[in-house]
Amino acid sequence: MAHRDYYNVLGVGRRATQDEIKRAYRGLAMRYHPDRNPNPDAEQRFKDIAEAYGVLSDPEQRARYDRLGPLFTPDGRPPRPEEVNEVLGSLFGGLFRRRSDARGEDLRYTISLTLEEVAGGLDKHIVVPRRIHCNTCGGDGAHPDGGKVTCNVCSGSGRATGSRLFRTSCYHCDGAGFTVEKACERCSGEGRVAIEDTLVVKVPRGVATGQKLKLAGKGDASPGSGEAGDLFVIVNVAEHALFRRRGDDLLVELPLTFAEVAVGADVGVPTLEGSTTIRIPPGTQPGKIFRLAGRGMPRVGRSGRGDLHLQVQLEVPAELSASERKALASWAGSLGERHPLRAAFEAAVAARNPQEVS
Numbered sequence: 001m002a003h004r005d006y007y008n009v010l011g012v013g014r015r016a017t018q019d020e021i022k023r024a025y026r027g028l029a030m031r032y033h034p035d036r037n038p039n040p041d042a043e044q045r046f047k048d049i050a051e052a053y054g055v056l057s058d059p060e061q062r063a064r065y066d067r068l069g070p071l072f073t074p075d076g077r078p079p080r081p082e083e084v085n086e087v088l089g090s091l092f093g094g095l096f097r098r099r100s101d102a103r104g105e106d107l108r109y110t111i112s113l114t115l116e117e118v119a120g121g122l123d124k125h126i127v128v129p130r131r132i133h134c135n136t137c138g139g140d141g142a143h144p145d146g147g148k149v150t151c152n153v154c155s156g157s158g159r160a161t162g163s164r165l166f167r168t169s170c171y172h173c174d175g176a177g178f179t180v181e182k183a184c185e186r187c188s189g190e191g192r193v194a195i196e197d198t199l200v201v202k203v204p205r206g207v208a209t210g211q212k213l214k215l216a217g218k219g220d221a222s223p224g225s226g227e228a229g230d231l232f233v234i235v236n237v238a239e240h241a242l243f244r245r246r247g248d249d250l251l252v253e254l255p256l257t258f259a260e261v262a263v264g265a266d267v268g269v270p271t272l273e274g275s276t277t278i279r280i281p282p283g284t285q286p287g288k289i290f291r292l293a294g295r296g297m298p299r300v301g302r303s304g305r306g307d308l309h310l311q312v313q314l315e316v317p318a319e320l321s322a323s324e325r326k327a328l329a330s331w332a333g334s335l336g337e338r339h340p341l342r343a344a345f346e347a348a349v350a351a352r353n354p355q356e357v358s
Contacts (some may be wrong), residue, residue, distance in 0.1 A: 006052035006065065008160040008171045011153035014066070018057065025053040028172075048171075104131075104222040104229035111201065111233055115240045119272050119297055121205035128199055128231060131192040131220040137184035139221065140176070141191035147182035176224070192221050201233050206248065206298035206305075209237045242270050248306025250296045255315045256280065269310055271295050278310070286314040 007014055010024040031037065032046040055061045055074065065072045109128050117124075133139035142148035150156040154170035158177040169175025183189030201213055212232045219229025237245070244251045254269060264282035268275050271292065278290055289311045296306025320328065 004048055005160060006056050009048050009052040021056050102222055102224055103226045104220040106229040107219040107231045109231060109233050110236055112236045112238055114238055115243055118207055118237050122203050124201045124203050126199055126201055128197050130197050131194050133221045134184060134187035134191055134193045136186040139191040141184055141189040142180045143182040143184050147180060148178040149181045151177055151179050191223060204300055206300040207235050209235060211235045248297045248299050249309060251309045253313050254310045255313045257315055261314060271308060284312055286312055288312045
Protein backbone atom coordinates (compact mmCIF):
# COMPACT_ATOMS: atom_id res chain seq x y z
CA MET A 1 0.00 0.00 0.00
CA ALA A 2 1.10 3.57 -0.64
CA HIS A 3 1.93 4.82 2.83
CA ARG A 4 3.47 7.97 1.38
CA ASP A 5 2.18 10.54 -1.06
CA TYR A 6 4.59 9.97 -3.92
CA TYR A 7 4.11 13.47 -5.29
CA ASN A 8 4.87 14.90 -1.87
CA VAL A 9 7.95 12.69 -1.52
CA LEU A 10 9.36 14.01 -4.80
CA GLY A 11 8.18 17.55 -4.12
CA VAL A 12 6.24 17.92 -7.37
CA GLY A 13 2.61 18.67 -8.18
CA ARG A 14 0.12 16.18 -9.52
CA ARG A 15 0.38 17.75 -12.99
CA ALA A 16 4.18 17.42 -13.09
CA THR A 17 5.67 16.22 -16.39
CA GLN A 18 7.93 13.20 -16.65
CA ASP A 19 10.93 15.51 -17.06
CA GLU A 20 10.00 17.39 -13.86
CA ILE A 21 9.62 14.10 -12.01
CA LYS A 22 13.00 12.89 -13.25
CA ARG A 23 14.77 16.13 -12.29
CA ALA A 24 13.21 16.08 -8.83
CA TYR A 25 14.24 12.47 -8.33
CA ARG A 26 17.84 13.03 -9.34
CA GLY A 27 18.26 16.04 -7.10
CA LEU A 28 16.69 14.34 -4.08
CA ALA A 29 18.51 11.04 -4.65
CA MET A 30 21.84 12.85 -4.55
CA ARG A 31 20.83 14.82 -1.50
CA TYR A 32 19.68 11.81 0.55
CA HIS A 33 22.05 9.11 -0.69
CA PRO A 34 23.44 7.42 2.45
CA ASP A 35 26.99 7.76 1.11
CA ARG A 36 26.59 11.52 0.92
CA ASN A 37 24.18 12.27 3.78
CA PRO A 38 25.18 11.17 7.31
CA ASN A 39 21.78 11.93 8.89
CA PRO A 40 20.19 8.82 10.49
CA ASP A 41 16.95 9.17 8.49
CA ALA A 42 18.68 9.71 5.13
CA GLU A 43 18.62 6.02 4.16
CA GLN A 44 14.86 5.69 4.72
CA ARG A 45 14.16 8.91 2.83
CA PHE A 46 16.33 7.64 -0.02
CA LYS A 47 14.23 4.45 -0.17
CA ASP A 48 10.99 6.46 -0.14
CA ILE A 49 12.28 8.64 -2.98
CA ALA A 50 13.25 5.60 -5.08
CA GLU A 51 9.83 4.00 -4.44
CA ALA A 52 8.00 7.19 -5.44
CA TYR A 53 10.04 7.57 -8.63
CA GLY A 54 9.50 3.91 -9.54
CA VAL A 55 5.74 4.48 -9.59
CA LEU A 56 5.46 8.01 -11.03
CA SER A 57 8.01 7.39 -13.81
CA ASP A 58 5.86 4.55 -15.18
CA PRO A 59 2.79 6.05 -16.94
CA GLU A 60 0.64 2.98 -16.33
CA GLN A 61 1.58 2.75 -12.64
CA ARG A 62 1.13 6.48 -12.21
CA ALA A 63 -2.36 6.39 -13.71
CA ARG A 64 -3.38 3.59 -11.38
CA TYR A 65 -1.84 5.42 -8.42
CA ASP A 66 -3.77 8.59 -9.32
CA ARG A 67 -7.01 6.59 -9.25
CA LEU A 68 -6.39 4.67 -6.00
CA GLY A 69 -4.29 7.04 -3.91
CA PRO A 70 -3.56 5.48 -0.49
CA LEU A 71 -5.11 2.17 -1.65
CA PHE A 72 -2.54 1.77 -4.42
CA THR A 73 -0.41 -1.39 -4.30
CA PRO A 74 2.66 -1.78 -6.57
CA ASP A 75 1.79 -5.41 -7.37
CA GLY A 76 -1.78 -4.57 -8.32
CA ARG A 77 -3.45 -6.73 -5.66
CA PRO A 78 -6.65 -5.47 -4.01
CA PRO A 79 -6.10 -3.95 -0.56
CA ARG A 80 -6.89 -6.17 2.42
CA PRO A 81 -9.66 -5.08 4.85
CA GLU A 82 -7.16 -4.19 7.55
CA GLU A 83 -5.29 -2.01 5.07
CA VAL A 84 -8.49 -0.17 4.18
CA ASN A 85 -9.10 0.40 7.90
CA GLU A 86 -5.57 1.72 8.24
CA VAL A 87 -6.16 4.25 5.47
CA LEU A 88 -9.42 5.38 7.04
CA GLY A 89 -7.65 5.70 10.38
CA SER A 90 -4.98 7.86 8.78
CA LEU A 91 -7.60 10.20 7.38
CA PHE A 92 -9.40 10.74 10.69
CA GLY A 93 -6.73 9.92 13.26
CA GLY A 94 -3.77 11.81 11.90
CA LEU A 95 -1.49 8.85 11.14
CA PHE A 96 0.70 11.12 9.05
CA ARG A 97 0.82 13.96 11.54
CA ARG A 98 3.90 16.02 11.05
CA ARG A 99 6.84 15.53 13.37
CA SER A 100 6.74 19.12 14.61
CA ASP A 101 3.27 18.47 16.05
CA ALA A 102 4.25 15.25 17.81
CA ARG A 103 3.69 15.17 21.56
CA GLY A 104 6.52 14.55 24.01
CA GLU A 105 6.83 11.23 25.81
CA ASP A 106 5.08 10.62 29.13
CA LEU A 107 7.31 9.65 32.05
CA ARG A 108 6.82 7.58 35.20
CA TYR A 109 8.41 8.05 38.59
CA THR A 110 7.83 6.07 41.82
CA ILE A 111 7.96 7.72 45.22
CA SER A 112 8.14 5.82 48.52
CA LEU A 113 6.28 7.36 51.46
CA THR A 114 5.66 6.43 55.07
CA LEU A 115 2.17 5.90 56.39
CA GLU A 116 2.52 9.02 58.53
CA GLU A 117 3.47 11.10 55.48
CA VAL A 118 0.45 9.82 53.56
CA ALA A 119 -1.84 10.46 56.53
CA GLY A 120 -0.77 14.09 56.80
CA GLY A 121 -0.21 14.88 53.13
CA LEU A 122 2.89 16.77 52.05
CA ASP A 123 4.79 18.50 49.26
CA LYS A 124 7.40 15.96 48.15
CA HIS A 125 10.50 17.17 46.30
CA ILE A 126 11.75 14.76 43.65
CA VAL A 127 14.56 14.85 41.09
CA VAL A 128 13.44 13.53 37.70
CA PRO A 129 15.63 12.89 34.63
CA ARG A 130 13.78 14.35 31.66
CA ARG A 131 14.37 16.17 28.39
CA ILE A 132 13.56 19.80 27.74
CA HIS A 133 13.90 22.00 24.66
CA CYS A 134 17.45 23.14 24.03
CA ASN A 135 17.71 26.84 24.85
CA THR A 136 20.61 27.28 22.40
CA CYS A 137 18.63 26.41 19.28
CA GLY A 138 15.15 26.97 20.66
CA GLY A 139 14.25 23.33 20.11
CA ASP A 140 14.59 23.20 16.31
CA GLY A 141 17.96 21.39 16.39
CA ALA A 142 19.72 23.87 14.10
CA HIS A 143 22.93 25.73 14.83
CA PRO A 144 21.98 29.30 15.79
CA ASP A 145 24.50 30.68 13.27
CA GLY A 146 22.93 29.78 9.93
CA GLY A 147 22.14 26.18 10.80
CA LYS A 148 18.74 26.05 9.14
CA VAL A 149 17.83 26.66 5.52
CA THR A 150 14.45 27.28 3.95
CA CYS A 151 13.11 24.03 2.53
CA ASN A 152 13.65 24.15 -1.25
CA VAL A 153 10.90 21.60 -1.88
CA CYS A 154 7.98 23.49 -0.29
CA SER A 155 9.71 26.93 -0.46
CA GLY A 156 9.25 27.34 3.27
CA SER A 157 5.49 26.84 3.34
CA GLY A 158 5.66 23.50 5.08
CA ARG A 159 2.74 22.29 2.97
CA ALA A 160 2.60 19.14 0.87
CA THR A 161 2.49 19.22 -2.90
CA GLY A 162 0.34 16.14 -3.44
CA SER A 163 -3.08 14.73 -2.55
CA ARG A 164 -5.06 15.79 0.52
CA LEU A 165 -5.74 12.12 1.16
CA PHE A 166 -2.22 11.87 2.48
CA ARG A 167 -0.21 14.02 4.86
CA THR A 168 -0.72 17.75 4.55
CA SER A 169 2.79 18.74 5.59
CA CYS A 170 5.90 18.69 3.43
CA TYR A 171 7.63 15.31 3.53
CA HIS A 172 11.13 16.80 3.41
CA CYS A 173 10.90 19.30 6.26
CA ASP A 174 8.11 17.63 8.25
CA GLY A 175 6.05 20.79 7.93
CA ALA A 176 8.64 23.01 9.60
CA GLY A 177 9.39 25.01 6.44
CA PHE A 178 13.13 24.58 6.88
CA THR A 179 15.79 21.89 6.94
CA VAL A 180 18.73 21.64 9.29
CA GLU A 181 22.01 21.96 7.43
CA LYS A 182 24.20 22.39 10.51
CA ALA A 183 23.18 20.80 13.78
CA CYS A 184 23.15 22.60 17.11
CA GLU A 185 26.28 21.62 18.98
CA ARG A 186 24.66 21.56 22.42
CA CYS A 187 21.86 19.11 21.60
CA SER A 188 23.50 17.44 18.56
CA GLY A 189 20.54 18.44 16.42
CA GLU A 190 17.86 16.72 18.50
CA GLY A 191 16.38 19.95 19.82
CA ARG A 192 16.22 18.51 23.33
CA VAL A 193 18.70 18.16 26.17
CA ALA A 194 18.67 15.88 29.22
CA ILE A 195 18.46 17.47 32.66
CA GLU A 196 17.88 16.49 36.28
CA ASP A 197 14.77 18.48 37.12
CA THR A 198 13.71 19.16 40.71
CA LEU A 199 9.92 19.08 40.96
CA VAL A 200 7.38 19.32 43.76
CA VAL A 201 4.67 16.68 44.03
CA LYS A 202 1.63 17.64 46.08
CA VAL A 203 0.70 14.38 47.82
CA PRO A 204 -2.94 14.53 49.01
CA ARG A 205 -3.86 13.06 52.39
CA GLY A 206 -4.87 9.41 52.34
CA VAL A 207 -3.39 8.21 49.02
CA ALA A 208 -2.61 4.50 48.77
CA THR A 209 -0.02 2.31 47.10
CA GLY A 210 -0.48 2.19 43.32
CA GLN A 211 -2.26 5.52 42.95
CA LYS A 212 -0.94 7.88 40.28
CA LEU A 213 -0.39 11.61 40.63
CA LYS A 214 -0.20 13.53 37.35
CA LEU A 215 2.12 16.47 36.75
CA ALA A 216 0.91 17.89 33.44
CA GLY A 217 3.63 18.97 31.01
CA LYS A 218 6.46 17.63 33.17
CA GLY A 219 7.33 14.70 30.92
CA ASP A 220 9.74 14.93 27.99
CA ALA A 221 9.57 17.91 25.67
CA SER A 222 8.27 17.19 22.19
CA PRO A 223 10.76 16.56 19.36
CA GLY A 224 9.30 19.63 17.64
CA SER A 225 6.76 22.28 18.52
CA GLY A 226 4.17 19.96 20.05
CA GLU A 227 3.14 19.74 23.68
CA ALA A 228 5.35 18.20 26.33
CA GLY A 229 4.38 14.85 27.81
CA ASP A 230 3.12 14.36 31.35
CA LEU A 231 4.84 12.93 34.42
CA PHE A 232 2.94 10.24 36.30
CA VAL A 233 4.13 9.79 39.88
CA ILE A 234 3.26 6.36 41.28
CA VAL A 235 2.80 6.15 45.04
CA ASN A 236 4.31 3.37 47.12
CA VAL A 237 3.46 3.38 50.84
CA ALA A 238 5.96 1.46 52.98
CA GLU A 239 4.83 -1.27 55.37
CA HIS A 240 4.35 -0.02 58.93
CA ALA A 241 5.61 -1.72 62.08
CA LEU A 242 2.25 -1.33 63.90
CA PHE A 243 -0.53 -0.40 61.48
CA ARG A 244 -1.98 -2.53 58.70
CA ARG A 245 -4.13 -0.71 56.19
CA ARG A 246 -7.57 -1.87 55.03
CA GLY A 247 -8.73 0.86 52.65
CA ASP A 248 -9.36 3.88 54.88
CA ASP A 249 -9.27 1.77 58.05
CA LEU A 250 -6.25 0.75 60.10
CA LEU A 251 -5.76 -2.49 62.01
CA VAL A 252 -3.46 -2.96 65.01
CA GLU A 253 -2.81 -6.30 66.70
CA LEU A 254 -2.99 -5.61 70.43
CA PRO A 255 -1.06 -8.13 72.58
CA LEU A 256 -2.50 -8.54 76.10
CA THR A 257 -1.57 -10.75 79.03
CA PHE A 258 -3.99 -13.27 80.51
CA ALA A 259 -4.35 -11.13 83.60
CA GLU A 260 -5.29 -8.10 81.51
CA VAL A 261 -8.03 -9.89 79.56
CA ALA A 262 -9.27 -11.79 82.64
CA VAL A 263 -9.57 -8.97 85.18
CA GLY A 264 -9.51 -5.96 82.84
CA ALA A 265 -6.97 -3.14 82.53
CA ASP A 266 -6.28 0.31 81.13
CA VAL A 267 -3.71 -0.11 78.33
CA GLY A 268 -1.92 2.32 76.07
CA VAL A 269 -2.53 1.90 72.33
CA PRO A 270 -1.00 3.64 69.29
CA THR A 271 -2.77 6.02 66.91
CA LEU A 272 -1.42 8.07 64.00
CA GLU A 273 -1.39 11.13 66.25
CA GLY A 274 0.35 9.43 69.19
CA SER A 275 -0.74 7.18 72.06
CA THR A 276 -4.08 7.00 73.82
CA THR A 277 -5.53 4.75 76.55
CA ILE A 278 -8.46 2.35 76.25
CA ARG A 279 -10.26 0.27 78.88
CA ILE A 280 -10.12 -3.52 78.52
CA PRO A 281 -13.23 -4.99 80.21
CA PRO A 282 -12.87 -8.07 82.44
CA GLY A 283 -13.36 -11.35 80.57
CA THR A 284 -12.30 -9.97 77.16
CA GLN A 285 -11.82 -12.82 74.69
CA PRO A 286 -8.87 -13.14 72.27
CA GLY A 287 -9.80 -11.87 68.80
CA LYS A 288 -12.16 -9.19 70.07
CA ILE A 289 -11.86 -5.94 68.13
CA PHE A 290 -12.09 -2.52 69.70
CA ARG A 291 -12.97 0.27 67.28
CA LEU A 292 -11.78 3.85 67.59
CA ALA A 293 -14.02 5.77 65.19
CA GLY A 294 -12.40 8.39 62.98
CA ARG A 295 -8.84 7.47 63.96
CA GLY A 296 -7.92 5.75 60.68
CA MET A 297 -6.70 7.20 57.35
CA PRO A 298 -8.08 10.35 55.73
CA ARG A 299 -10.43 9.72 52.82
CA VAL A 300 -8.95 10.97 49.54
CA GLY A 301 -10.98 13.80 48.08
CA ARG A 302 -13.62 13.51 50.80
CA SER A 303 -14.10 14.66 54.36
CA GLY A 304 -13.74 12.34 57.30
CA ARG A 305 -11.47 9.46 58.14
CA GLY A 306 -11.65 5.70 58.48
CA ASP A 307 -11.54 3.86 61.79
CA LEU A 308 -8.78 2.31 63.87
CA HIS A 309 -9.41 -1.33 64.81
CA LEU A 310 -7.54 -2.92 67.73
CA GLN A 311 -7.65 -6.73 67.67
CA VAL A 312 -6.88 -8.50 70.94
CA GLN A 313 -4.18 -11.16 70.87
CA LEU A 314 -3.50 -13.25 73.96
CA GLU A 315 0.19 -13.44 74.77
CA VAL A 316 1.04 -16.75 76.45
CA PRO A 317 4.39 -17.02 78.30
CA ALA A 318 6.77 -19.30 76.44
CA GLU A 319 8.47 -20.58 79.61
CA LEU A 320 7.23 -21.15 83.18
CA SER A 321 9.08 -22.19 86.30
CA ALA A 322 7.97 -25.24 88.29
CA SER A 323 6.36 -23.12 90.96
CA GLU A 324 4.55 -21.04 88.32
CA ARG A 325 3.18 -24.15 86.62
CA LYS A 326 1.99 -25.52 89.98
CA ALA A 327 0.30 -22.27 90.90
CA LEU A 328 -1.33 -22.03 87.48
CA ALA A 329 -2.63 -25.62 87.68
CA SER A 330 -4.06 -24.98 91.11
CA TRP A 331 -5.74 -21.82 89.92
CA ALA A 332 -7.18 -23.58 86.83
CA GLY A 333 -8.62 -26.32 89.01
CA SER A 334 -10.33 -23.75 91.19
CA LEU A 335 -12.31 -22.40 88.25
CA GLY A 336 -14.54 -25.44 88.13
CA GLU A 337 -17.17 -25.20 85.37
CA ARG A 338 -16.45 -21.64 84.34
CA HIS A 339 -15.23 -22.61 80.85
CA PRO A 340 -18.45 -22.85 78.78
CA LEU A 341 -16.72 -22.76 75.41
CA ARG A 342 -14.34 -25.53 76.39
CA ALA A 343 -17.18 -27.59 77.80
CA ALA A 344 -19.22 -27.20 74.62
CA PHE A 345 -16.25 -28.22 72.51
CA GLU A 346 -15.62 -31.37 74.55
CA ALA A 347 -19.30 -32.28 74.36
CA ALA A 348 -19.28 -31.97 70.57
CA VAL A 349 -16.22 -34.21 70.33
CA ALA A 350 -17.75 -36.85 72.58
CA ALA A 351 -20.95 -36.89 70.51
CA ARG A 352 -19.15 -37.86 67.33
CA ASN A 353 -19.15 -41.47 66.14
CA PRO A 354 -15.81 -42.92 67.22
CA GLN A 355 -15.43 -44.52 63.76
CA GLU A 356 -15.37 -41.06 62.21
CA VAL A 357 -12.53 -39.95 64.39
CA SER A 358 -9.25 -40.55 62.61
